[in-house]
Amino acid sequence: MDQKNVLQILNRALQIEYASAIQYLQHSFLVQGIERRVYSDFFRGHSEGSMKQAHQLGEHIVSLGGVPTVEPYLIKQSTDLKEMLQLDLELEQTALQVYQEGIKACADHATLKFFFEKQAYDEYEHFAEVEKLLEQKKMSLTEREIQMKKVKSA
Ligand SMILES: [Fe+2]
Ligand SMILES: [Fe+2]
Known part of the structure; x- marks a missing residue:
């Protein structure tokens, strides 16, 4: 493992998590209208999640x-x-x-690789959720595609 490279990746990830914590928090403040009831908490939750990731990153950076x-x-x-x-x-x-870069950079360091994999998986879930909120994964479901099982009458 190239320690200098891993430290650079960890610090870049820390920058992104700080930005994410602030950006989501700012969005929780700014969202208005009826959507505010749902989205203010949604944004704030993500902001707190990013801050928790920042805590872990900072600790790993000092450990290295x-x-x-x-x-x-x-x-x-x-x-x-x-x-x-x-x-x-x-x-x-x-x-x-x-985080995917981190996985590659830590191929020979099982624990740090696991850390990066876990973070990557979490970000993948966040990405997929926001994609759905933006309706980017809307399926076209037609009646023909739905096969209903017939219920036998007694
Ligand atoms: Fe994050
Ligand atoms: Fe995220």
Whole structure:
């Protein structure tokens, strides 16, 4: 394992999680209208989740002899719900990519590889959820595709 490379990846992931924590929190503040009832808590929950990931990253960085960054990655703002979700989707994808890089960089370090795999899996779930909220995975279900089992009459 190239320790310097892994430290760079961990610090890039930390930047992304800081940005994610702030961006989701900002979206929880800015969301208005009837959707606010659902989305404010949704955004806040994701913000807290990102902060928890930041805690783990910072601890791993120090364990490897590095210094955790205090600079977040680019934060994007919007007041439009759909645009907020689009921006969050982009950030989830960026996070997924950095954790996938971490998996490759730690191929010979079982525990750190497991850590990156777990983070990647979580980001994959977040990405897939936001994709559905944006209706990007809407299926076209026709009547013909539904096969109903006939109930036998007694
Ligand atoms: Fe995250
Ligand atoms: Fe995420």
